[in-house]
Amino acid sequence: MSVTPRIDLHTHSSVSDGTETPTQLVRAAVAAGVSTIALTDHDSTAGWVEALAAAAGTSVDVVPGMELSTNYGPASVHMLAYLFDPTDAEIVSVTARIRDGRLHRAERIVERIAADYTLSWEDVLAESVAGGTIGRPHIADALVKRGHVANRSAAFESILHWQGGYYEKYYAPSPLEGVRMIVGAGGVPVLAHPATFGRYRVIEESAIAALADAGLFGLEIDHRDNTDDGKVRLHELAAKYNLAITGSSDYHGAGKPNRLAENTTSEDVLERIFATATGYARYSA
Template identity: 35%
Template sequence: MFHQIKVKNKKQGLIDLHTHSTASDGSFKPREIVLLAKKIGLRAVALTDHDTVKGLDEFMQAGTENKLETVPGVELSAHFEKGTLHILGYFLDYKNPTLITKLKKFQQVRAERNPKIIKKLQALNIPITYEEVIAISGGGQIGRPHIAKVLLDKGIVNTFDEAFQRFLKKGGPAYVEKEYISPKECIEIILEVGGLPVLAHPFTLHLENRELEVFVKKLKTWGLEGIEIYYTEHTQEQINFYLYLAQRFNLCITGGSDFHGEQKKEIKLGFGYGNLRIPYSLLEKLKEVYYAKYRDRFIRNQKTRTKSL
């Protein structure tokens, strides 16, 4: 993979706008992500756990305490026949009661799905129990990465990716479809709580370029504000086309590693496989759009942050 971009002003700093903590399927606690980001010299980091905002209080507080810019986020899963569709939401009001209620429903769907996956694995004569999966989850929301970790730890597979390719991916022998909401509903949920919706890792949609262009146009009409262009697994060819889409539909450009910690050891915070470079200027542009749409909230948040620092 190659996706290094030139950072004109080296003092500007680098960022990572796609990370996961123990609140969903990562191995680092929210606070630990902030401390690691500070240690490696990132200027800003966002927490975007799957279908949950439970880690954001700890994450934002850690950012204030360590004088590191932190961005509250979430990653919602939507129904999409051809591939996997995730919508990232940034700057959302993560304490909004309506949002929390809706996310609890998503989490319930996940909770009902996981034991079914375990039963399918057991039917394949694989020695795994749900209790083993719970034990390594760290008390967070359980997902397929936790199941993959157990398979890896037990020597059933040799790599994390092998667990997905052999058993857990869509269409795999242990895959269980879950009830998803529509892409339009994902965007609406984020907009309702003052967030900016962004299409995550477009390559997972498994669409040809022309199909993707048509689909992104539709997402834009529903309120999409950005597209994740710089990502751990994007090729330069994909990046070039996504840049075209961003310009074509006036979308913000974002980027992130999709850091999960020990769950995906090869993916490093801020740098992906080692060559990811995401400049702070992308976050500045994202904040400009947020400011334009939610000026009063932006000013209030900035004042609160300044007082804390």
């Protein structure tokens, strides 16, 4: 009796805002009976080597990836990138600039919060790993540790809410620039959870058309944060522009309630991703 592969193409480690190291993430995938995970830390490839080494000889395959930050007007839009060349000069330069922007933005947010709550930059650093991407989740964890909120989700629903008075944006390329950059590095771009606020907050069709023309591969539709009406609209757009459909957990360990493989991607789509990508093969050859 054949076993249906369980393919989860959106997970995070402590290299960005997950709570498990890449090795621990792989072990969690083995324990959960997941066949394939993509490691997609925010704006970083620093966990690839460890994750691939941890997966060697196990039942889990690791797809090297990243969740690239982009800005679309006032909104933050994330782009999943798979199997690109991590040494590509533009990727290296842009992600370094994003991480630097995230760091200084986080410092400014903490400074402002500290005027109203007991919180220090050292508190936030204690929740991150050396060389990792520091962001608002680490501030949230520091707020939890200080006892200001019950958990990370509560922090984002209150103190760290974008209307909470402490929010700041940071540098990121546009989604179109992001797609072009990923494709230029031989990678495969997928728009991450683009319907978290319903069908009327999905990126405009004209923008989706432009992204598709630039090489957008797919839409992450099966994701717990996409609304039901938003998913209907995304399916319409995927059919119209011949975009693949992916499903993922967006697993963060204990950082979010999301569980590994609670949503999955078909084996056919994964095979198409491997067939489309050229960047990582060049890098690893």
